[in-house]
Amino acid sequence: MKKYSFRILLAVSCFLVAHFSLIAQDNVLEELEEIAIIDQKIMMPMRDGIRLATDIYRPKTDKKVPIIFSRTPYNFNSWGDGEQRTRTASRALAAVKRGYAYVVQNERGRYFSEGEWDILGVPLTDGYDAFTWMKDQAWSNGKIGTLGCSSTAEWQMAVAALDHPSHAAMVPQGFGAGVGRVGDINEQGNWYRGGAEQMLFISWLYGVEHDKFKPRIPEGATQEDLIRISRFYDLAPENPPVDMAEALNHLPIQDILKNINGKHEIFDKMVRRKPNDEDWFKGGLYHDNMEIGVPSFWFASWYDVSITPNISLFNHVRNNAKDKEIRDNQYLVIAPTLHCAYTRATENTIVGERSVGDARLNYDEQIYGWFDMWLKGEENGFKEKTPRVQYYTMGSNEWQASETWPPEDAKPTTYYLNSDGNANSSYGDGVLSTRKAGSDNPDGFTYDPMVPVPSYGGNVCCTGNAVKGGAYDQQQMETRNDILVYTSDVLDEGVEISGFIESTLYVSSDAKDTDFTIKLIDVYPDGRAYNLDETIQRVRYREGYDKEVFMEKGNVYKVDLTPMSTSNYFKKGHRIRIEVSSSNFPRFGRNLNTGGNNYDEKVGVVAHNKVHHSKEYPSQITLPIVVK
Incomplete structure (x- = not known):
């Protein structure tokens, strides 16, 4: 009897959690609909005719507004249930409240976007073409800032090197897999460390890569068609669960994804590349022979996969950019967290099983202060009140500041x-x-x-x-x-x-x-x-x-x-x-x-x-x- 009571209680609890989560999602969307003009499933044209699925949320105003742009390989369909739906709406709501248009776009070949996908959303011209399309809109003030973490950040650096005049500022977070070579560090987007394979991409590609035989939207589908069908078809694959601890033990390495019935076309070509293969220099990776001309507010984590190349890239731009103004407008935050877990810091932040104390920081305030300065032209004192490098020291459990990394002392x-x-x-x-x-x-x-x-x-x-x-x-x-x-x-x-x-x-x-x-x-x-x-x-x-x-x-x-x-x-x-x-x-x-x-x-x-x-x-x- 007690067993059944427990099962009923568990079922009711799960129902209530799901129910109130949906209420929270609906509340965010309702608030967003009150203050924003929402234009979904715009198929933004690229120079080769491929169209990329784009959602736009912008303030209800006649004034021209700046844009915060998030380009991603991940699903942002707002009609589904779950965390991603709430995350997109919440980010859009935060931006619109502050007077920004929030634009989110899928890389080519992902979900409703046309074309074939490759890591980092190549070709690089897609990013450039998106900037041009957005700055030409009647509601745009022509200033665009890019924002995102992990795969939503890693494309930013190489595109920034194309120096589009509207790309006014960027905030890359957890961006290591976009860094190819910086000085003596040759990780090629986290594929290698010291010439040894990093196994993370095998697991990541299993969960991310779409099958080449996936369902596709017919060419020429209208925005009205896409909005309608997106309510019913998410286009998100549901991969069978895999014990990755066991899967990664398989040899040879090149057959790991094949052995678990994963999609492996991209993996097949990348696993054969040696650290200095010329193909690493043809895709979407940033290398240190490329000139970044964009003011940048970088975010990294001590327990991220690529903390050293992340900080090295900040130093490289800070010390080597040709334009003195660009060199002087590079800022860095290093948090004591896992990958992209900045905002999960609490009064007692536990990383693994070690407490590192109260690691909270006013991330949103600083990020929007940065964008307000560069996209709105506000004289808000960001540079006077924001240290060049903010880093968290574990053990003493405190935020510290420095003008350089490493600290001068x-x-x-x-x-x-x-x-x-x-x-x-x-x-x-x-x-x-x-x-x-x-x-x-x-x-x-x-x-x-x-x-x-x-x-x-x-x-x-x-x-x-x-x-x-x-x-x-x-x-x-x-x-x-x-x-x-x-x-x-x-x-x-x-x-x-x-x-x-x-x-x-x-x-x-x-x-x-x-x-x-x-x-x-x-x-x-x-x-x-x-x-x-x-x-x-x-x-x-x-x-x-x-x-x-x-x-x-x-x-x-x-x-x-x-x-x-x-x-x-x-x-x-x-x-x-x-x-x-x-x-x-x-x-x-x-x-x-x-x-x-x-x-x-x-x-x-x-x-x-x-x-x-x-x-x-x-x-x-x-x-x-x-x-x-």
């Missing part, structure tokens, strides 16, 4: 790896010290790609149930013998580390190729060990991504890993730790150690890897310690 301090040759696991003798080691007592471990080190927490996105994002206690992980652990002495006073973390390892192996990973850890007095950031380097790319140089047994090689980034206060009594291994799976694809393509291989080779540390081989990590 961050001093690079080098710590060296030391041991007597047994740094394996947290039970070993690995030490992190400002003193160089003397004679070489290398730490060796066995890396078996069939039994990789599992990803636990981290700076991730979009991997389904395969990886938990955020900070998690690594103590249990650190009992593995294939993880080398190097820990500082107990800190006599607190230390703030804010900036880029550079690391160099001197390594050897009996395999032709392998990977090396590093993880930065904050160790609490009770032993809890929370991860801050992580990186990886495929050794074949140690001399650059334009060539592959394999290892020979018995030789020692210098490997510079791609930088990590964080802002964390290590309190008195804490310790600083790094972990070194050769896998972090499925965060990164495991190297099968053969020297082959990796993506098309099933059978791996066990590698016996060593990390050397001595005066001759000073394996090290450089920490930006803030001196106040």
Whole structure:
């Protein structure tokens, strides 16, 4: 009897939640209809005749208004139920209340938009043509600002490089998958890190890519037709649920989507591209040879998948834009959250399982202050009252401000790896010290790609149930013998580390190729060990991504890993730790150690890897310690 009562109570509760959610959605739409002119399913023409489905919400006024433009591969059909419907209406309502038109558009080939889809909504001319169409509307004041997070942000940078005169300002958030190459960082839109595959795109494409045999709207469908049928047909595929933790284990990598009956046309072509393939430079990615001429308010997160390239892009534009006014109008916010989770910060923000305190910020106020300045021409004091860089320091749990990144008072301090040759696991003798080691007592471990080190927490996105994002206690992980652990002495006073973390390892192996990973850890007095950031380097790319140089047994090689980034206060009594291994799976694809393509291989080779540390081989990590 009690079992049935519980089921009835659960069913009633679910009904009530759904019911009141629908009421909230309807209230938002009703309020929007009162103050806005709503024009949906406008088919905006591109230069090649393809039409893109567009919804416009604009104030009921005779005055010309500026535009906030959101271009996305995701569904924004306002007639369906659920979160997306409310999100679009809420964003439109917020913009219209502030005197803006809100325009949302699907990339070509997505939902009601015509054409064939590719990642980042190429061709780039679609973005340019959309700007031209919008600025020519009778109700437009000719000023357009772009806004969005993740895939709704990542297209913005390359299109900004086209320098449309109406693109007056942009607010890219969680934008790393739009960054191809910035300086020495060659992630190619998060496809790689240090030349190793990032597995997130496999999971993301399974949930996002539409089948080439999908239903299509007949050519020439009128706006009236599209509005009518959009009430009945969402065109959103409903993919069968997949245990992505299991799916990503499949080998070879190139067959993972095929193995789960996923759509794999885009994946098939991208998985074969090496980090410096010329095709990366033909799509929608931004590369550092492209000139951004748009004032930009960037938003990034410490536990996002691409924090280092995100900040590096801000620095690149800030330091290298040809126009001094553009250099002077770059601003950055770094929050202590997961991917695109800025507004989810609370009085007690939990990221993974670590509390980072009250991480709230007045995001909307700042974003609209930015747009008011650039799209309306308001003299609102934004630049006087907004720091150049706003960053959250975990540990001390506070927002801080700086004119630069890293902060000007961050001093690079080098710590060296030391041991007597047994740094394996947290039970070993690995030490992190400002003193160089003397004679070489290398730490060796066995890396078996069939039994990789599992990803636990981290700076991730979009991997389904395969990886938990955020900070998690690594103590249990650190009992593995294939993880080398190097820990500082107990800190006599607190230390703030804010900036880029550079690391160099001197390594050897009996395999032709392998990977090396590093993880930065904050160790609490009770032993809890929370991860801050992580990186990886495929050794074949140690001399650059334009060539592959394999290892020979018995030789020692210098490997510079791609930088990590964080802002964390290590309190008195804490310790600083790094972990070194050769896998972090499925965060990164495991190297099968053969020297082959990796993506098309099933059978791996066990590698016996060593990390050397001595005066001759000073394996090290450089920490930006803030001196106040």
